[in-house]
Amino acid sequence: MSDIILEMKHITKEFSGVKALDDVNFEVKRGEIHALCGENGAGKSTLMNVLSGVYPFGAYSGDIEYHGEACQFHKIKDSEAKGIVIIHQELALSPHLSIAENVFLGNEQLAMKGVIDWTKTRKHAKEVLAKVGLENENVNVPVSTLGVGKQQLIEIAKAMAKKVELLILDEPTAALNDEESKKLLNIMLDLKNHGITCIIISHKLNEISYVADSITVIRDGKTIETLEKGTDDISEDRIIKGMVGRELKNRYPHREECPVGETLLEVKDWNVYHPDDADRKMIKNVSFNVKAGEVVGFAGLMGAGRTELAMSLFGKTYGQKISGTVKIKGKEVQINTVQDAINNKLAYVSEDRKTYGLVLIDSIRQNMTMAALRNFFSKNGVVNSNDEILSAEEYKNKINIKSNSIEQTVGSLSGGNQQKVVLAKWMLTQPDILILDEPTRGIDVGAKYEIYCVINDLAKAGKAVIVISSELPEIIGTCDRVYVINEGQIAGELGKEELTQEGIMRCIMAHNGKDD
Amino acid sequence: MEKKKTVNLDMKQYGMVLALIAVFLIFAAMTKGANMSPANMNNLIMQNGYVVILAVGMLLCVLTGNIDLGVGSMVALTGAAVGIIIVDYKLPIFVAIIVALIIGLLSGMFVGFFVSKLAIPPFIVTLATMLMGRGLTYTLLKAQTKGPLPGEFTFIGAGFLPTIKVPFGDGTIDMVSIIVALVASILIILNEIKNKKLKQKYGFAVNPAWQEVIKLVVILVIVWFFFSKLAQYNGIPFVLVIMGVLVGIYHFITSKTVAGRQIYALGGNAKAAKLSGINTERVFFWVYTNMGILCAVAGIVLSARNASSTPKAGDGFEMDAIASCYIGGAATAGGIGTIIGAVVGAFIMGVLNNGMSLYGWSTDIQKIVKGAVLLGAVTVDLVSKRKKG
Numbered sequence: 010m011s012d013i014i015l016e017m018k019h020i021t022k023e024f025s026g027v028k029a030l031d032d033v034n035f036e037v038k039r040g041e042i043h044a045l046c047g048e049n050g051a052g053k054s055t056l057m058n059v060l061s062g063v064y065p066f067g068a069y070s071g072d073i074e075y076h077g078e079a080c081q082f083h084k085i086k087d088s089e090a091k092g093i094v095i096i097h098q099e100l101a102l103s104p105h106l107s108i109a110e111n112v113f114l115g116n117e118q119l120a121m122k123g124v125i126d127w128t129k130t131r132k133h134a135k136e137v138l139a140k141v142g143l144e145n146e147n148v149n150v151p152v153s154t155l156g157v158g159k160q161q162l163i164e165i166a167k168a169m170a171k172k173v174e175l176l177i178l179d180e181p182t183a184a185l186n187d188e189e190s191k192k193l194l195n196i197m198l199d200l201k202n203h204g205i206t207c208i209i210i211s212h213k214l215n216e217i218s219y220v221a222d223s224i225t226v227i228r229d230g231k232t233i234e235t236l237e238k239g240t241d242d243i244s245e246d247r248i249i250k251g252m253v254g255r256e257l258k259n260r261y262p263h264r265e266e267c268p269v270g271e272t273l274l275e276v277k278d279w280n281v282y283h284p285d286d287a288d289r290k291m292i293k294n295v296s297f298n299v300k301a302g303e304v305v306g307f308a309g310l311m312g313a314g315r316t317e318l319a320m321s322l323f324g325k326t327y328g329q330k331i332s333g334t335v336k337i338k339g340k341e342v343q344i345n346t347v348q349d350a351i352n353n354k355l356a357y358v359s360e361d362r363k364t365y366g367l368v369l370i371d372s373i374r375q376n377m378t379m380a381a382l383r384n385f386f387s388k389n390g391v392v393n394s395n396d397e398i399l400s401a402e403e404y405k406n407k408i409n410i411k412s413n414s415i416e417q418t419v420g421s422l423s424g425g426n427q428q429k430v431v432l433a434k435w436m437l438t439q440p441d442i443l444i445l446d447e448p449t450r451g452i453d454v455g456a457k458y459e460i461y462c463v464i465n466d467l468a469k470a471g472k473a474v475i476v477i478s479s480e481l482p483e484i485i486g487t488c489d490r491v492y493v494i495n496e497g498q499i500a501g502e503l504g505k506e507e508l509t510q511e512g513i514m515r516c517i518m519a520h521n522g523k524d525d
Numbered sequence: 526m527e528k529k530k531t532v533n534l535d536m537k538q539y540g541m542v543l544a545l546i547a548v549f550l551i552f553a554a555m556t557k558g559a560n561m562s563p564a565n566m567n568n569l570i571m572q573n574g575y576v577v578i579l580a581v582g583m584l585l586c587v588l589t590g591n592i593d594l595g596v597g598s599m600v601a602l603t604g605a606a607v608g609i610i611i612v613d614y615k616l617p618i619f620v621a622i623i624v625a626l627i628i629g630l631l632s633g634m635f636v637g638f639f640v641s642k643l644a645i646p647p648f649i650v651t652l653a654t655m656l657m658g659r660g661l662t663y664t665l666l667k668a669q670t671k672g673p674l675p676g677e678f679t680f681i682g683a684g685f686l687p688t689i690k691v692p693f694g695d696g697t698i699d700m701v702s703i704i705v706a707l708v709a710s711i712l713i714i715l716n717e718i719k720n721k722k723l724k725q726k727y728g729f730a731v732n733p734a735w736q737e738v739i740k741l742v743v744i745l746v747i748v749w750f751f752f753s754k755l756a757q758y759n760g761i762p763f764v765l766v767i768m769g770v771l772v773g774i775y776h777f778i779t780s781k782t783v784a785g786r787q788i789y790a791l792g793g794n795a796k797a798a799k800l801s802g803i804n805t806e807r808v809f810f811w812v813y814t815n816m817g818i819l820c821a822v823a824g825i826v827l828s829a830r831n832a833s834s835t836p837k838a839g840d841g842f843e844m845d846a847i848a849s850c851y852i853g854g855a856a857t858a859g860g861i862g863t864i865i866g867a868v869v870g871a872f873i874m875g876v877l878n879n880g881m882s883l884y885g886w887s888t889d890i891q892k893i894v895k896g897a898v899l900l901g902a903v904t905v906d907l908v909s910k911r912k913k914g
Contacts, residue, residue, distance in 0.1 A: 347802040365800050368793030370860050379790055380801040387783045
């Protein structure tokens, strides 16, 4: 049982100079379930993408040995031919095709070259589905009629149809409820008994403790340790310590003490349902408040519901059947559209600047004034281009956007500068309350520092700032007070003194446990 | 950072104007100057007036990343309404015009409702209005041509502004046209000076003076060439006034107003626009409603020029209008394009049509050439952009 099926040695992968993986060593034994743990951005998914050939041989350095022989995967098909199948976080199913068609997608059962044998397809689909506990499904119905949990199982069935030996699951339970998760985990244990090796990436440490035989912890692109079930302590606390145990350097500007003023935003009993699924509650009875001069963090794992909460507050841009009360400066307000939010001096900087923040083909000036145009840069519907140019110039200098001129298209700017343009766009609406969703995602350290400075300045100017971030050090480095959000609920509130990475993680884990 | 004080003129911006001049000169050579005659210059305006009017409205649709296929049918429908009201019901002309405009408004709102409220793809909605509009026109007119329309009405499409003719060379010359050309020249020069001052005031890079002068000279030569030809004919056609006013209004809307900026933002990234407080549904609704109104204007002008309403009127106009926008540099994905570009695009198509007719090529050949020009223009535009990016 203890022979090695996969060995990855000295894997280093850079993205334009930034090391996402730094000399990573990773070993998986035949027939085990091996968990890969780490914070968001630690490099887990990157490592799996190297393994499966998403990043082709040559795009990284280091060696992959599978069954003792060196492998060079140039594309996903190469790794699949060896029996390595990865199931990504986002499901790769074609929603309008039937279950049978999806199971054999890209791997069709053929009668002759180019012609599908439907009888064979359905028969084999049934056989494969039986292995994942879906023997009672009608294989002719479209996949979209199934719930997420079953869709996840279809993905596994799809992998089984490809004669999988090593199955990689990237956050398979992120979108599942507890019952579905349990079922999936049990199927994994069942697969193990059939001799299939699994690698699972998950944030839910209780699940990892439940299924994993060994656990490798990755932090900042480096392998930290591998824990074996039976010999090492694999409790959640132990894993957390490995995940976050980094020293905090001076990556955050000093926060001057500024007086905390009146409560600017107060939300009570906020409930939101999924936009496509009227029965799925995404935000459950959330209440919180933010005061003037305060930076409040929303910590939590990806998919915890932080973005959904922010967007549902911001002109109901997410969800349906929204209920609860919002008070701004003590007065109850109705915010039904983004324009209402702007008028109520509420701003939201999206986590996805390219999709939701910017018009990439337009200039810095046009992007900066996009949200404020109606209220501050026009009279009777005619744009005051002089004011527009002056303000754009002012903010370009104020937050140090590096560009030739304000007429440069934002598509040609670096990520950090694009992020500053989005920030400027919302600062120009003269908000009292700013919600910054992952304000430093995907930008370099220098630009991050500058954005933290902007956050500090906003607080100093008496604004209420909410920072949503998956990077715990960032939350701790910038915030005065933190709400920990998990599964659409507030799992806890931590003051400045209690603010540690272990504290936040423990809060999430304790809350996860409560639901079981 | 040291700022560059001058920057070369972006030739791509003027590429289409140069193409227009080139096409015109090629046909001038081919037809031995026949396309330069005063009568033909006048024809160019009269023949292309409605395409320009439609291209202006179509540009807004194209900016959102969509098109309107129902334009030709709506032109026919509103034209038919005019004919029926004037000929059958013998009502005053202004009633006919108002009813036509209302029909255009309602048909535009109809499209706008489906596109914005129900989120039906514009391609489908306008494909439907194209079929329904044409069928309705045939039904209303009983497949017959309705006419003739009275002279007071045909003035809109075929009339001229009052003239002051003075003897000049072999014929006469209209002083009104000359005065208009003079005023236009002064305005163009003043505007250039103002722009340059503004750029200097804000420390922006300006074009080298010699380039500015060449640009200005070319524009003024075109203006004077054009108006001098009109002056030698019957003066300024009324259609030119309608065109000029509409182009002016829509150029202003697209470049200087909040509404215009919202259309560009929507076309560039609808999700970002929505999250920036732009009511994207409302923008879609008004863009298509506006298109309906402009279809009515074009329908009125066309029936006035033909002095009759025919069920086949406006056949294929949607394609001319769409092609004008793309030839004029608009992007199929939306968010890029200008009114002036669309107008220049319309005239490139017009000059091609007109030149080929004068040269004696059949309409069959004309279609082949027009298709090739559209494909060529857009290909050059996209390929050159890809190289840059």
